Amino acid sequence: MIDLYTWTTPNGQKVSIMLEEVGLPYRLHPINILAEDQFDPAFLKVAPNNKIPAIVDTDTGLHLMESGAILMYLAEKTGKLWPQDFPTKWRVVEWLMWQMGGPGPFLGQVHHFVKFNPGKSTYAEERYSKEAKRLWGVLDRRLAEVEYVAGDYSIADIAIWPWISRFEWQTVDFANYPNVKRWYLALAARPAVRRGWDVLKEGRAIPMP
Numbered sequence: 348m349i350d351l352y353t354w355t356t357p358n359g360q361k362v363s364i365m366l367e368e369v370g371l372p373y374r375l376h377p378i379n380i381l382a383e384d385q386f387d388p389a390f391l392k393v394a395p396n397n398k399i400p401a402i403v404d405t406d407t408g409l410h411l412m413e414s415g416a417i418l419m420y421l422a423e424k425t426g427k428l429w430p431q432d433f434p435t436k437w438r439v440v441e442w443l444m445w446q447m448g449g450p451g452p453f454l455g456q457v458h459h460f461v462k463f464n465p466g467k468s469t470y471a472e473e474r475y476s477k478e479a480k481r482l483w484g485v486l487d488r489r490l491a492e493v494e495y496v497a498g499d500y501s502i503a504d505i506a507i508w509p510w511i512s513r514f515e516w517q518t519v520d521f522a523n524y525p526n527v528k529r530w531y532l533a534l535a536a537r538p539a540v541r542r543g544w545d546v547l548k549e550g551r552a553i554p555m556p
Protein backbone atom coordinates (compact mmCIF):
# COMPACT_ATOMS: atom_id res chain seq x y z
CA MET A 348 0.00 0.00 0.00
CA ILE A 349 1.22 3.49 -0.86
CA ASP A 350 0.30 6.41 1.38
CA LEU A 351 0.16 9.46 -0.88
CA TYR A 352 0.48 12.97 0.55
CA THR A 353 -0.61 15.40 -2.10
CA TRP A 354 -2.68 18.34 -3.30
CA THR A 355 -4.26 19.50 -6.58
CA THR A 356 -1.08 20.84 -8.16
CA PRO A 357 1.02 19.58 -11.08
CA ASN A 358 3.74 18.09 -8.88
CA GLY A 359 1.12 16.21 -6.90
CA GLN A 360 -0.84 15.13 -9.97
CA LYS A 361 2.25 13.49 -11.45
CA VAL A 362 2.25 10.92 -8.66
CA SER A 363 -1.50 10.25 -8.59
CA ILE A 364 -1.45 9.79 -12.39
CA MET A 365 1.44 7.34 -12.03
CA LEU A 366 -0.34 5.39 -9.28
CA GLU A 367 -3.45 5.17 -11.44
CA GLU A 368 -1.39 4.07 -14.47
CA VAL A 369 0.44 1.28 -12.66
CA GLY A 370 -2.58 0.20 -10.63
CA LEU A 371 -0.94 0.21 -7.20
CA PRO A 372 -3.37 0.58 -4.30
CA TYR A 373 -2.96 3.87 -2.49
CA ARG A 374 -4.44 5.88 0.37
CA LEU A 375 -4.90 9.59 -0.16
CA HIS A 376 -3.75 12.11 2.46
CA PRO A 377 -4.71 15.61 1.27
CA ILE A 378 -2.17 18.25 2.33
CA ASN A 379 -3.85 21.60 1.79
CA ILE A 380 -0.90 23.82 0.94
CA LEU A 381 -3.12 26.92 1.02
CA ALA A 382 -3.95 26.13 4.66
CA GLU A 383 -0.23 25.49 5.35
CA ASP A 384 -0.75 21.79 6.16
CA GLN A 385 2.71 21.24 4.65
CA PHE A 386 4.28 22.80 7.75
CA ASP A 387 2.66 20.31 10.13
CA PRO A 388 5.51 18.57 12.03
CA ALA A 389 3.96 15.17 11.25
CA PHE A 390 4.25 15.89 7.52
CA LEU A 391 7.83 17.07 7.96
CA LYS A 392 8.78 13.55 9.07
CA VAL A 393 7.63 12.23 5.68
CA ALA A 394 8.69 15.22 3.57
CA PRO A 395 11.65 17.08 5.12
CA ASN A 396 11.37 19.85 2.48
CA ASN A 397 7.77 20.69 3.52
CA LYS A 398 6.41 20.28 0.01
CA ILE A 399 4.03 17.87 -1.65
CA PRO A 400 4.09 15.25 -3.06
CA ALA A 401 5.44 12.58 -0.75
CA ILE A 402 4.76 8.88 -0.32
CA VAL A 403 5.24 6.18 2.25
CA ASP A 404 5.42 2.62 0.92
CA THR A 405 4.09 0.34 3.65
CA ASP A 406 5.69 -2.69 1.89
CA THR A 407 9.22 -1.34 2.25
CA GLY A 408 8.78 1.30 4.99
CA LEU A 409 10.43 3.86 2.71
CA HIS A 410 9.23 7.44 2.76
CA LEU A 411 10.08 9.58 -0.22
CA MET A 412 9.72 13.21 -1.26
CA GLU A 413 10.47 14.86 -4.67
CA SER A 414 8.11 13.93 -7.48
CA GLY A 415 10.87 12.83 -9.88
CA ALA A 416 12.31 10.41 -7.33
CA ILE A 417 8.83 9.10 -6.53
CA LEU A 418 8.08 8.45 -10.21
CA MET A 419 11.33 6.52 -10.59
CA TYR A 420 10.64 4.55 -7.42
CA LEU A 421 7.12 3.56 -8.50
CA ALA A 422 8.35 2.68 -11.99
CA GLU A 423 11.11 0.47 -10.60
CA LYS A 424 8.81 -1.11 -8.03
CA THR A 425 6.26 -2.10 -10.70
CA GLY A 426 8.54 -2.55 -13.71
CA LYS A 427 6.30 -0.16 -15.66
CA LEU A 428 6.72 3.08 -17.63
CA TRP A 429 10.51 3.26 -17.39
CA PRO A 430 12.25 0.93 -19.86
CA GLN A 431 15.47 -0.32 -18.33
CA ASP A 432 17.39 -1.24 -21.48
CA PHE A 433 20.58 0.71 -21.99
CA PRO A 434 20.66 3.45 -23.25
CA THR A 435 16.86 3.99 -23.65
CA LYS A 436 16.59 4.27 -19.88
CA TRP A 437 18.63 7.46 -20.04
CA ARG A 438 16.40 9.15 -22.60
CA VAL A 439 13.61 8.87 -20.02
CA VAL A 440 15.86 10.25 -17.28
CA GLU A 441 16.92 13.11 -19.55
CA TRP A 442 13.34 14.32 -20.12
CA LEU A 443 12.33 13.67 -16.54
CA MET A 444 15.23 15.86 -15.37
CA TRP A 445 14.31 18.45 -18.00
CA GLN A 446 10.90 18.68 -16.39
CA MET A 447 12.31 18.91 -12.87
CA GLY A 448 14.76 21.67 -13.80
CA GLY A 449 12.73 23.52 -16.46
CA PRO A 450 8.93 23.43 -16.69
CA GLY A 451 8.52 22.70 -12.96
CA PRO A 452 10.30 25.71 -11.48
CA PHE A 453 9.87 28.12 -14.41
CA LEU A 454 6.22 27.56 -15.26
CA GLY A 455 5.67 27.72 -11.50
CA GLN A 456 7.13 31.23 -11.55
CA VAL A 457 4.80 32.20 -14.42
CA HIS A 458 1.85 31.09 -12.30
CA HIS A 459 3.22 33.05 -9.35
CA PHE A 460 3.97 36.34 -11.10
CA VAL A 461 1.61 36.43 -14.09
CA LYS A 462 -1.48 34.64 -12.77
CA PHE A 463 -1.44 35.50 -9.06
CA ASN A 464 0.63 38.67 -8.69
CA PRO A 465 0.29 40.66 -11.90
CA GLY A 466 1.80 44.14 -11.82
CA LYS A 467 4.21 43.43 -8.96
CA SER A 468 7.25 42.85 -11.15
CA THR A 469 7.25 43.55 -14.86
CA TYR A 470 10.74 42.13 -15.09
CA ALA A 471 9.70 38.79 -13.56
CA GLU A 472 6.54 38.59 -15.66
CA GLU A 473 8.50 39.16 -18.86
CA ARG A 474 11.38 36.88 -17.90
CA TYR A 475 9.24 33.91 -16.92
CA SER A 476 6.71 34.32 -19.76
CA LYS A 477 9.61 34.31 -22.23
CA GLU A 478 11.03 31.20 -20.60
CA ALA A 479 7.61 29.51 -20.70
CA LYS A 480 7.41 30.03 -24.47
CA ARG A 481 10.98 28.77 -24.89
CA LEU A 482 10.21 25.60 -22.89
CA TRP A 483 7.00 24.97 -24.82
CA GLY A 484 9.06 25.38 -28.02
CA VAL A 485 11.59 22.79 -26.84
CA LEU A 486 8.78 20.35 -26.08
CA ASP A 487 7.06 21.04 -29.40
CA ARG A 488 10.23 20.37 -31.40
CA ARG A 489 10.84 17.14 -29.50
CA LEU A 490 7.28 15.96 -30.05
CA ALA A 491 7.61 16.67 -33.78
CA GLU A 492 10.17 13.83 -33.82
CA VAL A 493 8.64 11.29 -31.43
CA GLU A 494 5.18 10.26 -30.26
CA TYR A 495 6.06 10.56 -26.57
CA VAL A 496 8.94 12.56 -25.13
CA ALA A 497 11.25 9.59 -24.57
CA GLY A 498 9.89 7.40 -27.39
CA ASP A 499 7.30 5.19 -25.67
CA TYR A 500 4.86 6.53 -23.07
CA SER A 501 6.82 6.83 -19.82
CA ILE A 502 7.28 8.58 -16.48
CA ALA A 503 8.81 11.49 -18.42
CA ASP A 504 5.43 12.22 -20.08
CA ILE A 505 3.69 11.84 -16.73
CA ALA A 506 6.08 14.39 -15.20
CA ILE A 507 5.59 17.02 -17.91
CA TRP A 508 1.91 16.72 -18.77
CA PRO A 509 0.32 18.12 -15.55
CA TRP A 510 2.38 21.30 -15.98
CA ILE A 511 1.05 21.70 -19.52
CA SER A 512 -2.48 21.18 -18.18
CA ARG A 513 -2.11 24.60 -16.51
CA PHE A 514 -1.66 26.22 -19.97
CA GLU A 515 -4.34 28.82 -19.28
CA TRP A 516 -2.03 30.46 -16.72
CA GLN A 517 1.10 30.41 -18.88
CA THR A 518 0.69 33.13 -21.57
CA VAL A 519 1.07 30.55 -24.33
CA ASP A 520 -1.19 29.76 -27.26
CA PHE A 521 -1.63 26.07 -28.10
CA ALA A 522 -2.02 27.06 -31.78
CA ASN A 523 1.73 27.78 -31.88
CA TYR A 524 2.61 24.33 -30.53
CA PRO A 525 0.73 21.74 -32.64
CA ASN A 526 2.87 18.80 -31.53
CA VAL A 527 2.36 19.63 -27.86
CA LYS A 528 -1.37 19.82 -28.58
CA ARG A 529 -1.42 16.37 -30.22
CA TRP A 530 0.46 14.86 -27.27
CA TYR A 531 -1.57 16.76 -24.67
CA LEU A 532 -4.85 15.47 -26.08
CA ALA A 533 -3.52 11.90 -26.31
CA LEU A 534 -2.63 11.88 -22.63
CA ALA A 535 -5.85 13.67 -21.63
CA ALA A 536 -7.78 10.80 -23.21
CA ARG A 537 -6.15 8.19 -20.96
CA PRO A 538 -8.53 7.09 -18.18
CA ALA A 539 -5.66 6.83 -15.66
CA VAL A 540 -4.53 10.37 -16.46
CA ARG A 541 -8.07 11.65 -15.98
CA ARG A 542 -8.42 9.89 -12.64
CA GLY A 543 -4.98 10.94 -11.40
CA TRP A 544 -5.36 14.55 -12.50
CA ASP A 545 -8.56 14.91 -10.44
CA VAL A 546 -6.60 13.64 -7.46
CA LEU A 547 -9.08 14.74 -4.79
CA LYS A 548 -11.98 13.22 -6.80
CA GLU A 549 -13.79 16.54 -7.08
CA GLY A 550 -15.18 15.73 -10.53
CA ARG A 551 -13.13 18.50 -12.17
CA ALA A 552 -12.64 18.34 -15.95
CA ILE A 553 -9.19 18.58 -17.53
CA PRO A 554 -8.81 21.94 -19.36
CA MET A 555 -8.99 21.44 -23.12
CA PRO A 556 -7.27 23.61 -25.74
Ligand SMILES: N[C@@H](CCC(=O)N[C@@H](CS)C(=O)NCC(=O)O)C(=O)O
Pocket residue numbers: 356357358359380385397398399400412413414415451
Ligand atom coordinates in the same frame (compact mmCIF):
# COMPACT_ATOMS: atom_id res chain seq x y z
N1 LIG B 1 10.80 19.66 -6.61
C1 LIG B 1 9.61 19.35 -5.86
C2 LIG B 1 8.70 20.55 -5.85
C3 LIG B 1 7.51 20.33 -4.95
C4 LIG B 1 6.65 21.57 -4.85
O1 LIG B 1 7.06 22.68 -5.24
N2 LIG B 1 5.45 21.41 -4.30
C5 LIG B 1 4.56 22.55 -4.11
C6 LIG B 1 3.21 22.27 -4.73
S1 LIG B 1 3.36 22.00 -6.47
C7 LIG B 1 4.34 22.77 -2.63
O2 LIG B 1 4.24 21.84 -1.86
N3 LIG B 1 4.28 24.03 -2.22
C8 LIG B 1 4.03 24.40 -0.86
C9 LIG B 1 5.01 25.41 -0.36
O3 LIG B 1 5.89 25.84 -1.14
O4 LIG B 1 4.91 25.78 0.80
C10 LIG B 1 8.91 18.13 -6.48
O5 LIG B 1 8.97 18.01 -7.71
O6 LIG B 1 8.34 17.32 -5.75
